[in-house]
Structure formats: structure tokens, C-alpha cells
Amino acid sequence: MKITDVQERRVSIASDIENAYISFAGMDVSILAITTDTIVDGQPVVGYGFNSNGRYAPSGLLQHRFLPRLMEADPTSLVDTSGSNLDPFRIWQTLMRNEKPGGHGERSVAVGVIDMAIWDIVAKVEEKPLATLLAERFGDGTPDESVPVYAAGGYYYPDSDLSTLQAEMRSYLDAGYTETKMKIGGLPLDKDLRRVEAALEVGGSGDRLAVDANGRFDLETGLAYAHGLSPYGLRWYEEAGDPLDYDLQRVLAENYAEPMATGENLFSHQDVRNLLRYGGIRPDRDILQMDPVLSYGLVEYMRMLDELRLRGISPRVCIPHGGHQFALNIAAGLKLGGNESYPRVFAPFGGFADSTPIENGRVRTSEHPGIGFEDKADLMELFRTELS
Numbered sequence: 001m002k003i004t005d006v007q008e009r010r011v012s013i014a015s016d017i018e019n020a021y022i023s024f025a026g027m028d029v030s031i032l033a034i035t036t037d038t039i040v041d042g043q044p045v046v047g048y049g050f051n052s053n054g055r056y057a058p059s060g061l062l063q064h065r066f067l068p069r070l071m072e073a074d075p076t077s078l079v080d081t082s083g084s085n086l087d088p089f090r091i092w093q094t095l096m097r098n099e100k101p102g103g104h105g106e107r108s109v110a111v112g113v114i115d116m117a118i119w120d121i122v123a124k125v126e127e128k129p130l131a132t133l134l135a136e137r138f139g140d141g142t143p144d145e146s147v148p149v150y151a152a153g154g155y156y157y158p159d160s161d162l163s164t165l166q167a168e169m170r171s172y173l174d175a176g177y178t179e180t181k182m183k184i185g186g187l188p189l190d191k192d193l194r195r196v197e198a199a200l201e202v203g204g205s206g207d208r209l210a211v212d213a214n215g216r217f218d219l220e221t222g223l224a225y226a227h228g229l230s231p232y233g234l235r236w237y238e239e240a241g242d243p244l245d246y247d248l249q250r251v252l253a254e255n256y257a258e259p260m261a262t263g264e265n266l267f268s269h270q271d272v273r274n275l276l277r278y279g280g281i282r283p284d285r286d287i288l289q290m291d292p293v294l295s296y297g298l299v300e301y302m303r304m305l306d307e308l309r310l311r312g313i314s315p316r317v318c319i320p321h322g323g324h325q326f327a328l329n330i331a332a333g334l335k336l337g338g339n340e341s342y343p344r345v346f347a348p349f350g351g352f353a354d355s356t357p358i359e360n361g362r363v364r365t366s367e368h369p370g371i372g373f374e375d376k377a378d379l380m381e382l383f384r385t386e387l388s
């Protein structure tokens with residue numbers, strides 16, 4: 001088996017939303033198609049990849065470093081022992097040749113885009129949904145039938161008032177979600193608490209609403225928010241401080257009894273190890289949100305899960321950032337705790353298969369072989385238009 005072609009393009013996902021740290025007005029992603037010489041149903045198998053939102057398109061890294069490394073490698077070094085399918089672990093070693101340790105952003109995003117396309121190919125060659133392939137190879141044999149998903153939104157829109165926020169939250173419940181998440185940290189504490197109360201008027205109990213500060217706070221502000229948020233009994237309090245400030249996370253956890261969440265900006269298993277060593281994570285309630293695409297792909301994500309396992313922590317504490325079908329397949333196949341979803345933004349990359357609506361806060365994986373992109377018409381249309 002050989003890779004015969006790769007195509008990469010940069011695509012805008014600009015929107016007028018903001019979180020506490022960044023505007024998404026210039027946000028873009030890389031999309032990638034990898035074509036192979038393996039024929040299934042009369043067509044060469046093609047795998048697709050893209051990066052999760054929040055980090056920019058790693059086009060330069062892909063075009064000048066990682067895709068040439070892939071294409072210049074001996075094809076026999078990229079396949080499994082049968083020779084008839086790609087080996088994501090061997091490919092990862094090839095991609096990371098001559099890369100120094102440490103300093104994980106943002107080459108980790110470029111490698112993650114390739115890794116997504118490779119897993120799409122591997123599952124398509126086996127003619128199985130990726131979730132099934134993962135459960136059979138690395139899990140207990142059967143994927144979860146459906147995965148809990150929550151609607152991430154509640155951004156700071158220009159000119160938005162509380163009724164706009166409430167209408168947004170209501171639309172998620174109407175669409176089948178039972179849990180939502182909103183941004184905090186973009187306004188002073190008292191105004192943010194008014195927004196939280198407005199969202200709770202729509203969503204009901206606090207354990208169905210999470211809040212996300214996107215790493216904005218210093219310790220003092222993080223503690224003030226912890227104190228202010230505590231009475232609401234929220235689903236979780238996300239990324240209060242800088243993602244790499246493990247001691248800040250530890251002190252906050254000591255001062256906030258409710259669940260906390262972090263990890264979407266940790267891009268290596270070494271960073272996750274440090275979070276587990278020093279971040280005061282409480283496995284009985286806290287949520288870990290590492291994003292398999294932003295952090296060197298599923299190959300590295302499995303090393304992160306190993307770090308958890310070594311400490312007796314269940315993968316059910318993981319609810320990945322990203323909101324796409326790749327993370328959903330991983331959540332179902334490796335039995336994680338859930339998956340993020342962005343019903344209003346980042347189309348067509350966000351969201352799941354056309355055949356799998358959100359029902360009672362859960363979504364199934366597509367029955368289509370691979371990641372299931374062929375079961376998502378808007379995304380396939382974009383791939384076809386941009387990558388031909």
C-alpha cells in the first residue's frame with residue numbers, strides 16, 4: 001500500500017465571536033486529503049483531516065516540513081506488518097524524525113491534521129467506522145453506542161445582551177442538548193455572574209451549565225470567580241488560568257469544591273503528566289479536555305490516556321475539545337466521558353453526521369466506514385471543492 005497524493009489548503013472559519021482571550025475574526029484551519037493506491041468499492045481510499053478550531057491553520061508546517069517527510073519516506077516504513085494498511089504509529093515516528101523534545105505548540109497541530117487523515121484511511125481500508133476499529137484494537141471490543149455531547153457557546157457577541165444569550169441557550173435545548181457551556185472572563189465578575197444567572201433561567205439546574213474562562217485569570221481573579229460561581233453548583237469551571245500554570249490550578253481546586261476542567265491547551269503527554277503531578281486534579285469530579293487533533297493526533301492522545309491509567313484514572317474523565325466527528329469516534333471507541341459540540345460556529349467542521357441527530361444530550365457515531373465525513377454533506381462538499 002502506498003500514499004499517492006496529498007493536498008492541503010487553508011480555509012477560513014472566521015466569525016464575529018470572542019472569548020475572554022481572543023477574537024475569532026481571523027481564525028482558519030488546514031484541510032488535508034491523503035490519497036492511497038488501495039481500492040475499495042472501485043475507488044482509491046482517501047483520508048481527510050483538519051485541525052480543531054482555536055489554533056490557526058498550520059499550512060506552513062505541513063507544506064514545508066511534515067508533508068514532505070511523509071511523501072519522501074520509504075512507503076514500506078509507513079505500513080503495518082500485513083503491508084495492506086497504513087500504521088499510524090510508524091507514520092508518527094516518521095513525521096517526528098529530527099524533532100527536538102519539548103516546545104509542543106504548534107507542530108503538534110500539523111501532526112494532528114495528518115494523524116486524523118491517516119486514521120480515516122485505516123478505518124476505511126478495514127471498512128469499519130473508526131469507533132469500531134478503535135474499540136476492537138485498543139478498547140474492550142465494542143464502542144459506546146452513543147456519546148454525551150454538550151453545546152459550547154455563550155460567547156461574547158458584539159452588542160449582545162442577556163436576552164440574546166438566553167435565546168442562544170434555549171436554541172441548544174431545542175436542538176436536543178441537555179448541557180451547555182458559556183464564556184466568562186470577558187466582563188467584570190458581577191456582570192459575568194448576571195450572564196450566568198440569565199443562562200440558568202433558561203437551562204435550569206447549575207449542573208447542566210459549564211463556564212469557560214479560556215485561561216484568562218491570574219490566581220486572585222480565578223479565586224474571586226471561584227467564590228462567585230460556587231453557589232450555582234455548575235457542571236464545571238473551565239481553564240481559569242494559564243494552561244501551563246499547574247500550581248494555579250492546584251490552588252484553585254483547593255478553594256473550589258465543584259468540578260473544574262482543563263487540558264485543551266496541553267499538547268503532549270508530558271504536559272498531561274505534569275498536570276496530573278502538580279495540578280491538583282480530582283479524578284472523582286474534574287474533567288480533562290485534551291484535544292486529539294491539536295496535540296499530535298490520536299497516537300499521542302493514547303499516550304495521554306496511558307498517563308491517566310498509570311495513576312488509576314478512568315478515561316471517562318476525558319471530554320475532548322474540538323466538537324467534530326474524529327473526537328466523537330475516539331470518545332465512543334475508547335469510552336471517554338463525552339465530547340464537545342459547537343452548534344452555531346465553526347461550520348462545516350463542527351457537528352456530527354447528517355444521519356445522527358442530537359437526542360437527549362447524546363449523539364451516535366456514523367455507521368459509515370472511517371471517521372464518517374461522507375455522512376456529512378456540507379463538509380464533504382467543502383473537501384471536494386477545495387481539495388480537487
Ligand SMILES: [Mg+2]
Nearest residue numbers: 212238239264
Ligand atoms: Mg475551553
